[in-house]
Amino acid sequence: MREPFPFSAIVGQEEMKQALMIAAVDPSVGGVLVFGDRGTGKSTAVRALAALLPPMRVVRGCRYHCDPAAGAGLCAECQSLPAPRAEEMAPVPVVDMPLGATEDRVVGALDLERALVNGEKSFEPGLLARANRGFLYIDEVNLLEDHLVDLLIDVAASGENVVEREGLSVRHPARFVLVGSGNPEEGELRPQLLDRFGLSVEVSTPQDIASRIDIVRRRDAYDRDAAGFAAKWAPEDAKLRQRIEAARALLPAVEAPDQVLEQATRLCMALGTDGLRAELTLLRAARALASLSGETVITDRHVQRTAASALRHRLRRDPLDESGSTTRVTRAMAEVFAA
Amino acid sequence: MSDPAEISGAWTDAVEAMTLFAVDPNGTGISLRAPAGPVRDAWMAGLEAALPAGTRRRKMPATIGDAALLGGLDLAATLRAGKKIAQPGFLEQADGGVVVAMMAERLPAGTASILAAALDDGLLRTSPGPDGEGKRCRFSVLALDEGIEDERLCPALLDRLAFHLDLSAVSRHDISGAGPNPAAIAAARHMLGRVTLGDQALEALCTTAATLGAGFVRAPLLAIKAACAAAALAGREVATMEDAALAARLVLAPRATRLPAQEPDASDTQDQPDPPADSKPNDPDSDTATDMPPEGAEMLLEAAKAAIPAGLLAQLTGAEPFRPAKTGPGKAGARQKGGQRGRPASVRAAAPGPGLRLNLIETLRAAAPWQRLRIAEKPGGTGRIRLRREDFRVTRTEQLARTTTIFLVDASGSSALNRLAEAKGAVELLLADCYQRRDQVAVLAFRGRAAQLLLPPTRSLVRAKRSLSSLPGGGGTPLAAGLEAGFLLAETVRRAGNTATLVLLTDGRANVTLAGTGGRAEADEEAALAARRLRAAGHRSLLVDISPRPNEQARRLAGEMGALYLPLPFASAAAVSGAVRAASGRP
Numbered sequence: 001m002r003e004p005f006p007f008s009a010i011v012g013q014e015e016m017k018q019a020l021m022i023a024a025v026d027p028s029v030g031g032v033l034v035f036g037d038r039g040t041g042k043s044t045a046v047r048a049l050a051a052l053l054p055p056m057r058v059v060r061g062c063r064y065h066c067d068p069a070a071g072a073g074l075c076a077e078c079q080s081l082p083a084p085r086a087e088e089m090a091p092v093p094v095v096d097m098p099l100g101a102t103e104d105r106v107v108g109a110l111d112l113e114r115a116l117v118n119g120e121k122s123f124e125p126g127l128l129a130r131a132n133r134g135f136l137y138i139d140e141v142n143l144l145e146d147h148l149v150d151l152l153i154d155v156a157a158s159g160e161n162v163v164e165r166e167g168l169s170v171r172h173p174a175r176f177v178l179v180g181s182g183n184p185e186e187g188e189l190r191p192q193l194l195d196r197f198g199l200s201v202e203v204s205t206p207q208d209i210a211s212r213i214d215i216v217r218r219r220d221a222y223d224r225d226a227a228g229f230a231a232k233w234a235p236e237d238a239k240l241r242q243r244i245e246a247a248r249a250l251l252p253a254v255e256a257p258d259q260v261l262e263q264a265t266r267l268c269m270a271l272g273t274d275g276l277r278a279e280l281t282l283l284r285a286a287r288a289l290a291s292l293s294g295e296t297v298i299t300d301r302h303v304q305r306t307a308a309s310a311l312r313h314r315l316r317r318d319p320l321d322e323s324g325s326t327t328r329v330t331r332a333m334a335e336v337f338a339a
Numbered sequence: 340m341s342d343p344a345e346i347s348g349a350w351t352d353a354v355e356a357m358t359l360f361a362v363d364p365n366g367t368g369i370s371l372r373a374p375a376g377p378v379r380d381a382w383m384a385g386l387e388a389a390l391p392a393g394t395r396r397r398k399m400p401a402t403i404g405d406a407a408l409l410g411g412l413d414l415a416a417t418l419r420a421g422k423k424i425a426q427p428g429f430l431e432q433a434d435g436g437v438v439v440a441m442m443a444e445r446l447p448a449g450t451a452s453i454l455a456a457a458l459d460d461g462l463l464r465t466s467p468g469p470d471g472e473g474k475r476c477r478f479s480v481l482a483l484d485e486g487i488e489d490e491r492l493c494p495a496l497l498d499r500l501a502f503h504l505d506l507s508a509v510s511r512h513d514i515s516g517a518g519p520n521p522a523a524i525a526a527a528r529h530m531l532g533r534v535t536l537g538d539q540a541l542e543a544l545c546t547t548a549a550t551l552g553a554g555f556v557r558a559p560l561l562a563i564k565a566a567c568a569a570a571a572l573a574g575r576e577v578a579t580m581e582d583a584a585l586a587a588r589l590v591l592a593p594r595a596t597r598l599p600a601q602e603p604d605a606s607d608t609q610d611q612p613d614p615p616a617d618s619k620p621n622d623p624d625s626d627t628a629t630d631m632p633p634e635g636a637e638m639l640l641e642a643a644k645a646a647i648p649a650g651l652l653a654q655l656t657g658a659e660p661f662r663p664a665k666t667g668p669g670k671a672g673a674r675q676k677g678g679q680r681g682r683p684a685s686v687r688a689a690a691p692g693p694g695l696r697l698n699l700i701e702t703l704r705a706a707a708p709w710q711r712l713r714i715a716e717k718p719g720g721t722g723r724i725r726l727r728r729e730d731f732r733v734t735r736t737e738q739l740a741r742t743t744t745i746f747l748v749d750a751s752g753s754s755a756l757n758r759l760a761e762a763k764g765a766v767e768l769l770l771a772d773c774y775q776r777r778d779q780v781a782v783l784a785f786r787g788r789a790a791q792l793l794l795p796p797t798r799s800l801v802r803a804k805r806s807l808s809s810l811p812g813g814g815g816t817p818l819a820a821g822l823e824a825g826f827l828l829a830e831t832v833r834r835a836g837n838t839a840t841l842v843l844l845t846d847g848r849a850n851v852t853l854a855g856t857g858g859r860a861e862a863d864e865e866a867a868l869a870a871r872r873l874r875a876a877g878h879r880s881l882l883v884d885i886s887p888r889p890n891e892q893a894r895r896l897a898g899e900m901g902a903l904y905l906p907l908p909f910a911s912a913a914a915v916s917g918a919v920r921a922a923s924g925r926p
Binding site: 037038039040041043096098099101102104110139140143184188205206209212213215216217219220223 | 405448449452453456459494495498536541542544545546549554555556557559560563696699798799800801
């Protein structure tokens with residue numbers, strides 16, 4: 001297996017990297033949507049991040065990578081096991097969901113092999129099961145078939161996949177960080193699915209020749225000798241890993257002062273973002289960012305640095321208005337934080 | 340491409356690209372745009388000689404399903420053997436070889452994205468192997484694109500193929516020169532691992548790619564690969580500027596989305612009245628072009644420029660940035676799609692296969708009555724249910740057909756004088772409506788001598804709006820050509836399993852015939868004929884009369900095409916919107 005491209009070797013794309021790291025620290029932020037040009041390292045970054053994350057503890061042999069330490073939310077099989085469950089370590093999964101995936105592949109289906117050979121009725125887990133506690137990556141998410149979008153909306157909200165078909169009745173945990181990427185020119189994303197993504201970032205091809213050359217040089221070096229390149233960046237990656245681990249430990253202790261909450265609320269009101277989800281996501285993202293920088297109190301600065309990612313895709317949008325949502329968030333921020 | 344020198348150049352370039360590809364084929368590929376025929380055959384024969392002996396080439400039909408592509412359970416064999424028998428997927432079997440994608444322009448976006456992802460890192464991530472990672476499959480792609488006009492290969496895949504060749508203008512007589520030299524290629528392949536590219540060449544390739552707007556990051560990377568292959572062929576351990584120049588010509592030039600600006604002031608604005616459709620606001624349009632190219636880049640630019648055929652820019656600015664293969668591969672594809680996805684509808688007897696899901700309960704029910712007989716026929720085998728092929732039942736699924744609203748806009752001089760602007764306003768309101776209903780929209784305009792597809796069916800309303808607002812007016816009214824184009828598009832939409840609604844905005848005064856000549860009477864007659872054809876095909880339509888006063892000609896045309904007639908003088912934008920809703924049969 002070839003080493004994945006090191007996360008720390010990715011040139012630029014700071015907002016995308018920040019959003020992915022926030023999602024890694026606090027998965028409850030609810031997924032990252034990356035919109036932008038082809039070839040900006042979207043899928044590279046997702047895989048790199050997953051490879052960077054410390055391996056997780058799982059119940060041995062569990063098809064859903066259940067967390068042995070978790071009290072609730074285990075799959076039925078793990079629940080039936082006696083208390084000290086055998087454990088093993090597993091890498092954080094990154095599961096690709098192809099555009100043309102059938103419903104069977106996504107939610108799982110009757111295990112044909114066992115049904116036909118042994119006459120047993122058993123469940124063959126699908127992509128959602130494999131993605132539990134990891135990342136579900138959908139390239140060109142805006143071109144996804146509608147019925148798959150419906151499925152995802154449901155599962156992403158409940159964290160549970162319920163299968164009722166072909167005489168099967170199975171429910172299993174499916175908590176994952178949804179990472180979607182696409183190019184908005186190629187089609188719109190359903191508003192309901194848009195809303196499920198906690199953060200959204202816009203990526204673009206770097207403007208200046210120098211960083212382009214830098215990117216090409218690193219990529220070329222990696223293509224020639226993946227292992228050597230990964231080894232060279234291993235210390236940097238290790239630092240990042242420690243930072244994420246430390247942030248995860250710190251996260252519950254991070255406080256949100258009333259005055260910061262108020263500012264966040266005022267920002268959301270100024271932008272007219274619907275519902276509580278926007279404020280909640282903004283707060284969670286700011287908290288994760290604070291913990292990433294080792295701070296125990298959220299400040300205005302954290303809110304400001306996450307506001308664009310957390311809010312830009314939630315603005316009530318006139319489909320014919322071409323003025324960028326990023327501009328609108330920036331403008332609202334200037335007003336709210338100046339006051 | 341009509342210049343004979345250019346044509347023979349296309350052939351020589353194609354042979355050179357083939358040679359470089361043969362030196363280092365892994366993880367990349369060639370897109371060959373050419374009709375099936377002697378030229379393509381000659382090129383393919385050359386490639387066969389160039390590739391190492393025993394390289395597997397596997398033809399992949401565009402209609403290949405995901406199941407066949409990725410493999411799965413071999414149902415018949417499993418049943419027979421009574422144990423699991425896996426069927427390797429097409430890509431797995433292609434490991435180490437060349438996937439020849441037939442009719443590549445018809446490849447659905449889903450299939451193309453699987454190929455693209457596998458090309459990236461040589462792994463099939465969607466079907467995990469024993470270690471939980473993807474199965475190993477390193478292959479290269481030869482995409483045979485037989486598309487005409489704007490049918491083309493899915494950009495996600497095209498972007499990953501190093502060489503984009505176009506031999507459609509080359510005829511058998513243009514084929515000349517020697518083919519590739521297999522011995523030299525074999526030697527180069529041995530040497531390839533040692534070849535490096537100097538900093539100057541690397542920077543020059545990056546700069547050239549940026550100046551040509553050739554895309555990032557794959558274009559420069561593929562060019563580097565090609566330059567190294569060229570160096571290996573020449574027996575050099577360090578690729579020189581000469582190798583880089585060849586790579587720029589073969590890899591970067593065909594991807595150019597803009598010509599290098601020699602006099603950035605005049606020529607640029609003249610040739611590109613609007614930013615090309617695919618340049619996003621953040622595209623490094625202006626700043627990189629004005630950057631002084633470093634030393635060496637200029638030389639590569641010259642090489643690349645020489646390879647850009649004249650008149651390409653005109654195509655480029657009109658070219659589609661992307662057209663998702665929504666239509667799928669023809670009728671068979673549409674049917675298969677209907678079988679694979681969507682809501683369960685009914686059950687029928689058929690063997691499960693790619694895209695057909697076995698309905699186990701119904702299968703068992705079908706088999707049940709025969710069990711005693713079958714056991715009596717062939718005793719033994721304890722307790723197993725005896726299934727036969729004819730028992731298989733599959734679930735049929737159906738998908739809600741989506742509506743595509745086709746705007747057919749008369750942009751001729753007479754309408755422009757009248758109320759084209761007003762009509763545009765009405766259309767924008769309709770667009771907002773389409774957005775709410777999640778309809779697709781397409782925009783066709785006709786003026787002068789012919790109709791033009793401004794926007795193929797899309798859900799991107801922003802693009803629809805942009806293409807409308809930049810629509811110029813003036814010229815004659817080739818009404819028949821417009822209706823013809825609308826009819827063809829509506830048929831395409833229908834073949835994809837969707838419903839088309841046509842909204843025709845015109846004053847009904849045809850004065851240009853299909854042949855492009857003037858003549859009111861003849862043009863009228865042709866328009867009426869085209870209109871009747873639309874009605875016969877049963878496409879729902881609406882005619883918005885944009886003449887200053889309701890006009891008998893337009894009303895008659897609406898009658899011929901069975902369309903709802905709506906004179907704009909009385910129609911507020913909101914009324915038009917309501918009428919479209921009624922025409923498409925929705926509340």
